[in-house]
Amino acid sequence: MKKKMKIQGKIWLIIDKDKNLINDIDTDMIFHNKYLAITDIEKMGQYTFDNLEGWKDFSSKAKTGDLVIVGKNFGSGSSRQQAVDCFASLGIQAILAESFGAIYKRNAINSGLPILQIKEIDLQRFNQREEIEINLVDGSTNSKYLVIEPFSKVQKDIYQAGNLFKFGKI
Amino acid sequence: MSKTIVEKIIQLHSDEEVKAGKIVWMKIDIRTARDFGGPNVVKNIEKYYPNEQLPDKQNIFFTFDTVAPAKTIPYANSQQICREFAKKNGIKVFDVDAGIGTHILMETGLARPGRTLVGTDSHFNILGAVGAFGQGMGDQDIAFAFRTGKTWFEVPETIKINLKGKFSYPTTGKDLVLYILKKIGSKGALGKCIEYYGECLKDLSFAEYITLCSMMTEMGGIVSFPEPNQNVKNFLIERTGENPEFIYADKDAKYCDEIVIDVNDLQPQIACPPKPDNVKDVEILKGLKIGSVFVGSCTNGRIEDIRDVAEILKGKKVAKEIMLRIVPATKEVYGQMLKENLVQILYDAGAIISNPGCGGCASGQIGMTGKGEVQISTSNRNFTGKQGAGKTYLASPITAAFAALKGEL
Ligand code: SF4
Numbered sequence: 001m002k003k004k005m006k007i008q009g010k011i012w013l014i015i016d017k018d019k020n021l022i023n024d025i026d027t028d029m030i031f032h033n034k035y036l037a038i039t040d041i042e043k044m045g046q047y048t049f050d051n052l053e054g055w056k057d058f059s060s061k062a063k064t065g066d067l068v069i070v071g072k073n074f075g076s077g078s079s080r081q082q083a084v085d086c087f088a089s090l091g092i093q094a095i096l097a098e099s100f101g102a103i104y105k106r107n108a109i110n111s112g113l114p115i116l117q118i119k120e121i122d123l124q125r126f127n128q129r130e131e132i133e134i135n136l137v138d139g140s141t142n143s144k145y146l147v148i149e150p151f152s153k154v155q156k157d158i159y160q161a162g163n164l165f166k167f168g169k170i
Numbered sequence: 171m172s173k174t175i176v177e178k179i180i181q182l183h184s185d186e187e188v189k190a191g192k193i194v195w196m197k198i199d200i201r202t203a204r205d206f207g208g209p210n211v212v213k214n215i216e217k218y219y220p221n222e223q224l225p226d227k228q229n230i231f232f233t234f235d236t237v238a239p240a241k242t243i244p245y246a247n248s249q250q251i252c253r254e255f256a257k258k259n260g261i262k263v264f265d266v267d268a269g270i271g272t273h274i275l276m277e278t279g280l281a282r283p284g285r286t287l288v289g290t291d292s293h294f295n296i297l298g299a300v301g302a303f304g305q306g307m308g309d310q311d312i313a314f315a316f317r318t319g320k321t322w323f324e325v326p327e328t329i330k331i332n333l334k335g336k337f338s339y340p341t342t343g344k345d346l347v348l349y350i351l352k353k354i355g356s357k358g359a360l361g362k363c364i365e366y367y368g369e370c371l372k373d374l375s376f377a378e379y380i381t382l383c384s385m386m387t388e389m390g391g392i393v394s395f396p397e398p399n400q401n402v403k404n405f406l407i408e409r410t411g412e413n414p415e416f417i418y419a420d421k422d423a424k425y426c427d428e429i430v431i432d433v434n435d436l437q438p439q440i441a442c443p444p445k446p447d448n449v450k451d452v453e454i455l456k457g458l459k460i461g462s463v464f465v466g467s468c469t470n471g472r473i474e475d476i477r478d479v480a481e482i483l484k485g486k487k488v489a490k491e492i493m494l495r496i497v498p499a500t501k502e503v504y505g506q507m508l509k510e511n512l513v514q515i516l517y518d519a520g521a522i523i524s525n526p527g528c529g530g531c532a533s534g535q536i537g538m539t540g541k542g543e544v545q546i547s548t549s550n551r552n553f554t555g556k557q558g559a560g561k562t563y564l565a566s567p568i569t570a571a572f573a574a575l576k577g578e579l
Contacts, residue, residue, distance in 0.1 A: 079308060102324075102360075102361050105324070106308075106311070109193075109322070110310060110311070110314075152192065152193040152194075153186065153193075153194075153195070154193045154194065154195055154322040155193065157195075158322075164310060164311075164314050165214070165218035165219075165310075165313075165314065166218075168218070168219065168314050168317045168318045169218075169219070
C-alpha cells in the first residue's frame with residue numbers, strides 16, 4: 001500500500017507562556033523514564049508530554065491525525081523508542097520541529113513516523129488548532145508562513161515501506 | 171564538488187550525491203555485533219526476517235568483548251544465542267578468547283582506509299585510526315545492516331583541528347586526547363567529524379592513534395581522522411599485505427569550524443570523576459592517594475601501552491595495598507606480552523594479569539571498584555558507576571604505572 005505523500009491536519013503549537021515554541025524538549029519530558037517498562041504501543045499514548053510543563057494534559061486533548069509543532073533540539077536525551085512511539089500511539093500524523101536530537105531522528109525515521117524539519121515559521125500567523133496541509137515530497141505547505149524541508153530519499157523509502165525492517169524486505 | 175574525508179568515504183559507498191547535512195543510503199562493508207547488543211540483533215532478525223538468507227556473510231562477524239568469558243548466566247546466555255545463530259547462518263564468531271572487536275578488525279586487516287564498518291559498540295569510531303569509517307549503532311539498525319548490507323546516515327560536518335607544536339615523554343597520545351577534550355568539551359564535536367593535522371602526529375605510535383580516535387565518543391562526535399603517519403602505514407602494510415590507499419580531504423573542502431590547539435610543552439593530563447572532560451594537569455593532583463589501577467580497554471590496551479607500564483615497573487614492586495590490574499585488548503597483544511617477557515615482569519611487580527577483553531571498563535571480568543576506592547584507569551569513561559562504586563580518574567598508562575608504584579599520583 002502506498003502511503004499518502006500529502007497530509008493535512010490540525011496543529012498543536014507546543015508553546016510556553018510567552019507563546020514561543022518550546023526548545024530542548026528531552027525524552028524524559030516526552031515520555032518519562034518511570035514508564036519505561038511499557039512496551040505495548042497502544043498503552044504509550046496516554047503518557048505523551050506527561051512531564052512537560054503546561055502540556056501534561058496533551059494526551060487527552062490530542063486527536064488522531066493531528067500535527068505537532070515544536071522548537072529546537074526536540075527529543076534530545078536518551079535513545080528510548082517510546083518517545084517516538086507514543087505519538088504514533090495517539091495517531092499523530094507528523095512532528096514538525098526547528099531541529100531534532102540525532103538519535104531521536106534515527107528512531108523516528110526508522111519507525112516510519114513522519115518528522116519534518118522546519119526551515120522557517122512565522123508563528124504569529126498561526127492559530128492553535130488551525131488546519132494545515134503539507135506535501136512531504138517537495139516540502140510545500142498551504143501557508144507561505146511555513147517552509148519545511150522535503151523528505152530525504154531515505155526517509156521517503158522507509159516511510160513508504162512502513163518501517164526500517166519492512167523496507168529491508170523489499 | 172570538493173569534499174572532506176568523511177564525505178569522500180560515504181560517497182564511495184553511495185549512489186547519491188553526498189554532502190554534509192544530507193541523509194543518504196550507504197553500503198556497509200563490514201557488519202558486526204558483540205555480546206552486548208548481539209542477542210537483540212539476533213532477535214530482530216529472527217522476528218522480521220525469519221528464514222531469510224543474510225547477504226555477504228563473510229563480512230558479518232560476532233565478537234565477544236565485554237564480558238569474556240561470561241561471568242553471569244545472562245551474559246553466558248547472550249553469547250550462546252549469538253553462537254547458535256552464527257552457526258546456523260555460517261557467520262564467523264571471534265569468541266571469548268579473542269579480545270575487543272574493533273581491535274580484532276584492525277589486526278586482521280578487515281578495517282582499512284576508506285572502508286565502512288558498523289557494530290553495536292559506541293566506540294566503533296576507533297577505526298578512524300586506520301582511516302576507516304566506523305560507527306556504533308543500536309540493535310535495530312545493526313539487524314537491518316546485517317540483512318541489507320546498508321544503512322542510512324546523515325552526512326556529518328567536519329571540524330578541522332590543527333595541533334600546533336610538539337610534546338615528548340612522559341606525555342603521550344592519551345594526554346593529548348584528554349587535553350583536546352578539556353579544550354572542546356563533551357559536546358565539542360556533537361554529531362560531527364574531526365580531521366586532525368599537525369607536526370606532533372608524526373611522533374605518535376599506532377597505539378596512540380587508537381587512543382586519540384577512541385575518545386571521539388566522549389566528545390560527542392561521529393568519527394575522527396588523524397592524518398596518517400608512517401607508523402599507521404607500516405601497521406596497515408603488515409596487516410593487509412598492500413600499500414594503504416588513504417582517503418585525503420580535498421584542499422578546498424568545507425569545514426564547519428577550524429580550531430588550533432597548541433600542544434607545546436603539554437604536560438600529563440588526568441580526567442577527574444565523574445566526567446571524561448573534567449580534565450586537569452596531573453601536577454595539580456599530585457599526592458592524591460589511590461587504591462587501585464586498571465591498565466587496558468579499547469583506549470589503552472595495546473602492546474605499546476603495556477610496554478610503557480612494564481618499563482616503569484621492571485625490577486620494582488607496586489606500592490603496598492595497591493591493586494594493579496592489566497588487561498590486554500586482544501589475544502595477539504597477550505601473545506606478544508608473553509614473547510617479550512612482559513608477563514613475568516608485571517607479575518614480579520605484583521600485577522594481576524587477565525585474559526583479553528574490555529576488562530574493568532565494561533563491568534567485566536576483572537572486577538569493579540568499591541565505594542570510596544580511588545582508581546586510576548586508562549580507559550575512556552569515568553561516569554559514576556561505570557567501573558564500580560569508587561571514583562575513577564582517567565590517565566595514560568605511564569601516569570597509571572607511576573601511581574601504582576607510589577600509591578599516589
Ligand atoms: S573497553 Fe570499554 S569503551 Fe572500549 S569497547 Fe570495551 S566497554 Fe566499550
